[in-house]
Amino acid sequence: MNKTILVNRDNPVPSDYLNSVEIVLIEVTEDYSVPLEKEAAEKYLQLKQRLDSLGIHVEALSGFRTQETQERIWRDSVAAHGEQHTRRYVAKPGYSEHQTGLALDLTLYDARGNMVAEDDIEAHARFFPYLHTFGFILRYPAGKEGVTGYPFEPWHIRYVGEKAAAAIYKNGWTLEEYVSHVRENDEDPQ
Numbered sequence: 001m002n003k004t005i006l007v008n009r010d011n012p013v014p015s016d017y018l019n020s021v022e023i024v025l026i027e028v029t030e031d032y033s034v035p036l037e038k039e040a041a042e043k044y045l046q047l048k049q050r051l052d053s054l055g056i057h058v059e060a061l062s063g064f065r066t067q068e069t070q071e072r073i074w075r076d077s078v079a080a081h082g083e084q085h086t087r088r089y090v091a092k093p094g095y096s097e098h099q100t101g102l103a104l105d106l107t108l109y110d111a112r113g114n115m116v117a118e119d120d121i122e123a124h125a126r127f128f129p130y131l132h133t134f135g136f137i138l139r140y141p142a143g144k145e146g147v148t149g150y151p152f153e154p155w156h157i158r159y160v161g162e163k164a165a166a167a168i169y170k171n172g173w174t175l176e177e178y179v180s181h182v183r184e185n186d187e188d189p190q
């Protein structure tokens with residue numbers, strides 16, 4: 001499994017990629033579970049425990065998606081918001097990072113257990129500094145739409161492993177910039 005695999009608007013999920021990935025379920029409630037790649041799921045549960053201890057409460061909302069699921073999300077978005085909006089905010093089927101099993105959307109809750117609005121940047125920013133310790137990055141940071149192809153998404157995190165996450169965090173990079181850096185310097189990405 002390639003933890004630093006780059007999937008974006010230009011790079012689809014390789015057709016044989018899922019052969020190397022084991023998907024497990026994160027149980028959120030009795031009747032809601034979120035599928036995620038096994039190592040990413042283990043690290044997410046450690047991250048969640050750490051955040052809970054700090055009074056920051058997150059839950060998994062959306063993890064691994066099949067091609068069929070991404071096709072449905074795309075169709076539903078076009079029907080609801082039109083093609084132009086969909087192209088900006090939704091990945092084309094085959095080009096969603098969620099199809100790797102390494103991407104996770106979080107829901108944030110306040111101390112009273114109420115859901116925090118996804119555009120409440122300040123509230124979400126409280127968990128950003130803890131992601132890299134567990135091998136996660138904020139995948140679509142503010143001001144990087146020109147590089148990642150997506151507007152700021154404070155709820156979408158991506159598992160890349162601790163080495164890559166530390167370098168990305170320290171240098172303020174995106175995954176695209178990290179992958180270019182390791183290629184240019186012929187470094188081991190993981």
Ligand SMILES: [Zn+2]
Nearest residue numbers: 103104105156
């Ligand atoms: Zn997402």
